Structure formats: C-alpha cells, structure tokens
Amino acid sequence: MKELKDFPISQFQDALLSWFERNMRDLPWRKDRDPYKIWVSEIMLQQTQVDTVIPYFNRFMERFPSLEALAEAPEDDVLKHWEGLGYYSRARNLQTAVKEVQEQYGGKVPDEPNEIAKLKGVGPYTAGAILSIAYGKPEPAVDGNVMRVFSRIFAIQEDIQKPKTRKLFEELIRGLIPENSTSYFNQGIMELGALICRPKSPQCMFCPVIEMCQGRSLGIEQELPVKQKKKKPKLKKMVAGVVLANNMVFIRQRPETGLLAKLYEFPNLEWEADAELEISKYLYQTYDFQTETSARYEHVQHTFSHLIWDITVLELNLVGEVELVEGQLPVRLERQPFLTNAEAGFWVTLEELDRYAFPVSHQKIKKQLLEK
Structure with missing residues (x-):
C-alpha cells in the first residue's frame, strides 16, 4: 500500500522491538502467555487505565483462576468482582463467551481468527x-x-472513528508485523502509545521511532489523531431513596438489559420539581411504603459517555407497622401484580449489603449509609 512505499519497515521493527524489550512494564498478565489471562486483561483494559485494572485483575484471577472457574461461577459473583470497573456488559459477555469456549472448544481459547471472532464480546x-x-x-x-x-507515524488525517479508517490501520499493521515477533510487536505499539506517544504532550524526544515519524517531521503530531468531537452528555436529575427499617435496607436489581443491567441499586427515579415529595410518592405508589425523611446524604454525581446522573440522596424511614422478612417484600406487598421484575426489590441487613454488586454511583450511596 502507498503508506508503506519507501517506509523503512525493518528499521522500524528493530527500533520498536529493541525499545520494548528494555522498557516493557511488569504487568501481571505478562507473566506468561496464557490466552485466558490475556483475554481477561484485554476486556478489563477497554475504556480503563492500566493502573486501575491491575488490582481488579489480580482479585479476579484469585477468584477465577481458570476459564473453567469463570464459566461455572454465579453471575452475581462475577459482577461483584467486576464492581467499580464499569461497563458491566463486558463482564457478562466475557462469562458468556467463556462458557461457549468450555462447551464448544473443550476449554481451549480458539487460536484461529474465524473461530475466536464468533465469541460473545470479542471484537x-x-x-x-x-x-x-x-x-x-x-x-x-x-x-x-x-x-x-x-496516525502520527504516517501523518494520517482521516477520522479514526470511521470504520474505513480502522481498516486502513489494520492493512498498515499487516504490512509491518514481523512474523517471528508478533507478540512483542503489538505489545510494543501499545506500550509506545501508553508511555511515549500519549494523547496530550507526546514525549517525542524519547520515541525510538522519531526519525520515521511523518507527523513529527510535519509538525502536526499534536493535531493527530483526527477524531470527531463527542456530543456533550445530557444531565439527568435523579433522586435515590435509602429506605430503612429494623436495621434493614430496601434494594432492587436493575433490568436484565440496558444500562448497568442486573446490578443492584437503591430505589430511584428522575425528578422535576421536588425530589423529596416525588421519591416519597413513588415509594408509596410502587411499594405501598409510607416514609419520612430522616437524613439527606451528600450529593452523588456520575458521568457516563452519553449522560450525567446528578443524584439527590435521601434516607427514609418506614412509617407504620409492617412485617419485614429478610430477602422479601413486606408481606402485604407480595401479591401486588403491577410490580415489574426491576421494581420488585427486597430487604437485606446492613451487614449483608456488601454481598451485592452496585454501580459506582450507588456504591457511593452505600458508603455514606454504612459510614453514618
């Protein structure tokens, strides 16, 4: 292809591999070439920084040391060990795919492109x-x-969010990969991007391939890559109710699909005029709970790629005599037909609250409750 015409391929390969061998970080998934560990690490590293991933990876491997262990684990346990990493569909897809490997490939991660690409969540x-x-x-x-x-090495000024641009890079790399050092070559590029060719303020003077970087020679390295600007996330005003009674708290599980699927949360809704009135009304209409506000927690805000949750958090005590049974709704609510699966919550003791996987925003609410 034209980008590789007259490009010093061998010189580039040698410089990159030599630099990587001297500078590669000591990361837990590099201890061996176990495809299961590499797979888990790559899924965790999507949208997440290396330093954040390391402790999660170590804990995950301690609990699920093999592909078989992950395949056989309860989903709630997997989500609990993923708690805080975000993008929970990654964990669910990973477990689904691991089960596929266990059932269809005898527990061996496929080593052919057409087979591995069929696995859930493996792009x-x-x-x-x-x-x-x-x-x-x-x-x-x-x-x-x-x-x-x-994009900097070849001064490519195409929008990297377009599928055709990704294809261009795939073709480029196929022409650059040395067949006998594929593992180190790909890891070397990743490492170069993490340590030297960073998004802002690239450390060009320490780059092992600076002499071959066309973006640098043209003085446009800071302008690359070209990426269409994202839309500003939408602000959503939420109110969450921490409902307490007899040293127990009411929680529910989110729907099986959609944002933060199957994670646990405190009852919440979007509000317009009066957060306290609207959460109280919702709890009464949905669960027949009569409540009174006993405390107001610190505001919680969490940003997703497309929206921001701005959460007012209220602690509410249950009013009136209601028989509470751990793990169930109050007796008088058990036959309410209008409750959806996502609304039909249950009571847990404060001591057992840590057993459930909450999204980051509700982890912050839980922390405030437990530290009162």
Missing part, C-alpha cells in the same frame, strides 16, 4: 490481541491507542 481488537500475544499469530490489534500512534 476485532480483542481477537487480534489474543491471537498475536498468546499464540504469536500475525494479526493486527487495532484500538484507539494504536491508531493514535500510527
């Missing part, structure tokens, strides 16, 4: 990373980090 990047790092296959592993590096 082109993850497939390329596993195939190249674990199995030494000459497959590209192209994510935003990698596209940033190569």
